[in-house]
Amino acid sequence: MGLSRRNFLHRVGATGGYGAAYTAMMALGLLPTAAASQVPVMAADLGAGKSVVILGGGIAGLVNAYELERAGFKVTLLEARDRLGGRNWTLRNGSKIEMVGEADQTVSFSEGVYMNAGPARLPSHHEGVLGYCRKLKVELEVEVNSSRSAYFWPQGSDAKPIRMRQGVNDTRGHIAELLAKAVSKGALDQELSLADKEKLLPFLKTYGDLDGQMAFKGTERSGFVQLPGADAQYGTHGAPLPLSELLSNEQLRSTLFEDQIYMQATMFQPVGGMDQIVAGFERAIRSPLIKNAEVLEIRDTRGGVAVAYRDRVSGARQVVSADFAIVTIPLNVLAKIDTNFAPDIKAAVASVPGDYSNKIGFEAPRFWEKEQIYGGISFVGGETNLVWYPSNGLHTERGMLLACYGSGPRAKAFAEKSLTDQIAVAKGVVAGLHPGHETELEKPVVVNWSKIPFNLGPWPAYGGRGGQEGRNEDPAYVLLNKEPKGRVYFSGAHLSQMPGWQEGAVLSAHRTIGMIANRVGQSVAVTPQKQTTAAAAA
Structure with missing residues (x-):
């Protein structure tokens, strides 16, 4: 009897874990090429008998809860506030x-x-x-x-505010004129062939809306001083702002705002x-989402994880035990919580202030x-x-x-x-x-x-440097992104290259889910059936 693709993938997963099954699906063309940044594909019973406690109900915590619940894990989420969403507020x-x-x-x-x-x-x-x-x-x-x-407009200056359309198009016109003059005078002959020059000059005329003499005298793109109307009321544009005035305005760079890839x-x-995104997760997740639960202690042991928290309404102290913990709490807040993390992990967490x-x-x-x-x-x-x-x-x-x-x-x-x-x-x-x-x-x-309590900043400032996105190679960032030696995983936008964006939280959560899926999938394959699930993931 032939082996179906479904059965084949189940066997690959059983012997090689999630990572092997994922690679096989890619090879068989069952996943799109962009799926490397998408949620791992997991069997509905992958987490059967396994439990996870998620600390923090922001987007990363909610994504982890949503996906792991659907893979059969027993999930409990603790959120210190009386609402979910974290920075999504x-x-x-x-x-x-x-x-x-x-x-x-x-x-x-x-x-x-x-x-x-x-x-x-x-x-x-x-x-x-x-x-x-x-x-x-x-x-x-x-x-x-x-x-x-x-x-x-430079805040507090005597200058008048400039419409964005005028700033964009007058600047473009002046630069196009200057470049056209440089090309015509042969200043760029070493960089441009004759054929290139013949193509570039017509482009610059259109790009800057230059006149027949390749001069910039203003453009309708920058706005009308008289609007076009009925009969013979023609639209007319005004004179351009001088280039020196534009260049002296420190906010001129803002005219490039929408050219940034993120914008x-x-x-x-x-x-x-x-917060409608948060409401969507809250509707979809069936597992306990415990609000007003302020985490006090985290203990990572060989047999599992224990998390003590205080109910901020009643003051009662409670403990949640699980096979794994996923910590999405901002690092500068986490640094104040009693943990038994390894010294290098503690030092890394404590080294990252909020922005x-x-x-x-x-x-x-x-x-x-x-x-x-x-x-x-x-x-x-x-x-x-x-x-x-x-x-x-x-x-x-x-x-x-x-x-x-x-x-x-x-x-x-x-x-x-x-x-x-x-x-x-x-x-x-x-x-x-x-x-x-x-x-x-x-x-x-x-x-x-x-x-803001339980955030104390919008995003991290690794090495004292903040920012919503960028290339982060800080040692603390690298360490906290590694596969953990124990049972505590760190996840969140602050562990992505987009710490200021919800997408960073989603992608970090997907990475965390993949690591847990791989660990559980491999342990299931090598552990005798009679062994307990807690020991199976050791």
């Missing part, structure tokens, strides 16, 4: 904001107005998190990440707030839409960095205007100001961009992530 009317050293804030937004205190956009190439949106039936809409009607269209957001990031939102009538700004960002630099306009609820009466989203060293100093002063600075920036409308800003909300 949407503020609505009635939401409470607790910050270390500050009075609590209670949100009083109108119905339908919300603020994504953490992540607020989903790049189209983040297939991991978008895949869960599809699975969990989380409805998405386009997030307008860039508007040519928005502004760039390129198309961007998405869940309808109704980013700084602040958001300030206001409810307001949608005055920005009268300036043709529908979504997108005005860049101002300084302490507040930007003003971000809402993409949802267009043409409704009121919306949430984000008047500050700054990170890094400036954010640290800004968070040291009183909340009243932070709000005043943010209002002042709006006054500079939209004079007179600062008086319409109401119901302010301040989120200093360095003060």
